[in-house]
Amino acid sequence: MKDRKLRVMVAKPGLDGHDRGARVIARAFRDAGFEVVYTGLHQTPEEIVQAAIQEDVDMIGLSSLAGAHIYLFRRVVELLREKGIDDIVVCGGGIIPEEDIPKLKKIGIREIFTPGTKLEDIVQWVKENVKPRIEGVKCKVK
Amino acid sequence: MQSEVKKVLSGDVRTVARLIRDIDDKVPEVREVLKALYPYTGKAYVIGVTGAPGVGKSTLVDQMVAHLRKEGKTVGVLAVDPTSPFSGGAILGDRIRMQRHSLDDGVFIRSLATRGHFGGLTQSTRSAIDVLDAMGKDYIIVETVGVGQDEVDVVRSAQTTIILVIPGMGDDIQAIKAGILEVGDIFVVNKADREGSDKTVHELKLMLDMSQEKYEEGRWKPPVLKMEAVFDRGVKELLEEIEKHRMYLAEKSGGTSFRKTRERIREELSEMVKNRIIEEVFEKLIQSGEFEKAVNSIRAGETDPYTACEDLVIPKLNLAEEHGRKR
CATH class of the missing domain: 3.40.50.300 (P-loop containing nucleotide triphosphate hydrolases)
Known part of the structure; x- marks a missing residue:
């Protein structure tokens, strides 16, 4: 078997309509060799999680520039937990105040990238922290 | 399973x-x-x-x-x-x-x-x-x-x-x-x-x-x-x-279901056989480094791509005998 390809999702939860940043990130991930599923704007946490399951991604990157990040990011993590999914890394980025970062990490968001972060640093973080699922669907005969 | x-x-x-x-x-x-x-x-x-x-x-x-x-x-x-x-x-x-x-x-x-x-x-x-x-x-x-x-x-x-x-x-x-x-x-x-x-x-x-x-x-x-x-x-x-x-x-x-028509079965099987051959032969040549080695010898002028291709493929396919006959 060849190496598995990393599949990541870039998603825009909530009513925030600014996706330039999300697109730049998606592009950087593409150039790093990842398969990037982009959901488009105005997604509910439910839609994001369902799409992430159908797409079998290894990571969800949430982008928020409109202030509702605590509620929206938390909901994504909760939904994953409710569905018993523990192998999808969730990280976030956007206009997020310093004081919210510890709260978000406590909720289960693995990392937060704020404006000014270099693209190569984000890509490097993903390469180090997100590993594609190794094991295949269990299919040994007997 | x-x-x-x-x-x-x-x-x-x-x-x-x-x-x-x-x-x-x-x-x-x-x-x-x-x-x-x-x-x-x-x-x-x-x-x-x-x-x-x-x-x-x-x-x-x-x-x-x-x-x-x-x-x-x-x-x-x-x-x-x-x-x-x-x-x-x-x-x-x-x-x-x-x-x-x-x-x-x-x-x-x-x-x-x-x-x-x-x-x-x-x-x-x-x-x-x-x-x-x-x-x-x-x-x-x-x-x-x-x-x-x-x-x-x-x-x-x-x-x-x-x-x-x-x-x-x-x-x-x-x-x-x-x-x-x-x-x-x-x-x-x-x-x-x-x-x-x-x-x-x-x-x-x-x-x-x-x-x-x-x-x-x-x-x-x-x-x-x-x-x-x-x-x-x-x-x-x-x-x-x-x-x-x-x-x-x-x-x-x-x-007859679409999948089971002769034409479709033939198409499907031929695709599958081709893909499998690529996986079994080509990808293994890449992995073993034989492919890169051949690239290097062509660059160094030791061989040409036609010979290199034969040298790579023929042993893998057990075609040596047949190939010998043709020559």
């Missing part, structure tokens, strides 16, 4: 999603699951949607899903986008147009990247269709990568192939060239509110009328429809034509 097969048959989304990933990543064990699923395939109706980038394929698929859901049919969607030839990465953006269906349990949408495969689909598409079929989806819609003129893969996988065009994409000579326009079962001129749509419809009809052998008495004559997919205009009519084509196929085949 038994339990995985059962999970797929019962429609478990997570198992299906992971299985498609395993197919894409060529996990060898996945073949056993596919073998076990094969007897449960052949029930779904597969529709292919193809056309140049930006003609509205994803928008149309989204509308088709909405219509089929209203009729209570379940739908699987496989949407293909291109892999970068430089980085190996891909941006899979077809979902953007279809996200309103993501919470609907009757719909399963999966984006696939071409990963270097030419022809409009991915190497994994055929098997992914099988999985969605076994999962119990009534319809499977396959959206190709935005294609040019010659990407006709989809025809081999779909019962009904829809070719989407928009007005103003070239003169009437484009319409009589060989390739993709020969393979459509239904033609749709999307964005029909734009100038020139009647002319495009006319040119397509002329092109179809000229193909006399193909469209003899009793044969399916591809209709040309006008559509504004984004406003849901013309989508219902398209689904009616698909139904007519389905009935036509059923009559022609006398009840």
Whole structure:
């Protein structure tokens, strides 16, 4: 078997309509060799999680520039937990105040990238922290 | 394995999603699951949607899903986008147009990247269709990568192939060239509110009328429809034509399922054999470093590509004896 390809999702939860940043990130991930599923704007946490399951991604990157990040990011993590999914890394980025970062990490968001972060640093973080699922669907005969 | 097969048959989304990933990543064990699923395939109706980038394929698929859901049919969607030839990465953006269906349990949408495969689909598409079929989806819609003129893969996988065009994409000579326009079962001129749509419809009809052998008495004559997919205009009519084509196929085949016709089995098997040979021979040459070594000796002037190719391939295929005889 060849190496598995990393599949990541870039998603825009909530009513925030600014996706330039999300697109730049998606592009950087593409150039790093990842398969990037982009959901488009105005997604509910439910839609994001369902799409992430159908797409079998290894990571969800949430982008928020409109202030509702605590509620929206938390909901994504909760939904994953409710569905018993523990192998999808969730990280976030956007206009997020310093004081919210510890709260978000406590909720289960693995990392937060704020404006000014270099693209190569984000890509490097993903390469180090997100590993594609190794094991295949269990299919040994007997 | 038994339990995985059962999970797929019962429609478990997570198992299906992971299985498609395993197919894409060529996990060898996945073949056993596919073998076990094969007897449960052949029930779904597969529709292919193809056309140049930006003609509205994803928008149309989204509308088709909405219509089929209203009729209570379940739908699987496989949407293909291109892999970068430089980085190996891909941006899979077809979902953007279809996200309103993501919470609907009757719909399963999966984006696939071409990963270097030419022809409009991915190497994994055929098997992914099988999985969605076994999962119990009534319809499977396959959206190709935005294609040019010659990407006709989809025809081999779909019962009904829809070719989407928009007005103003070239003169009437484009319409009589060989390739993709020969393979459509239904033609749709999307964005029909734009100038020139009647002319495009006319040119397509002329092109179809000229193909006399193909469209003899009793044969399916591809209709040309006008559509504004984004406003849901013309989508219902398209689904009616698909139904007519389905009935036509059923009559022609006398009840043999599409998957089991001789032609399809031959296509499918030949693809599979070719892919397997590439995996077993070519990829192993890469892994073992023999390929790179040959590249270096050609560069160093020690050999030529023709000899190097023979030296690489012939021992792998146990053709040495036969080859010797020919010489």
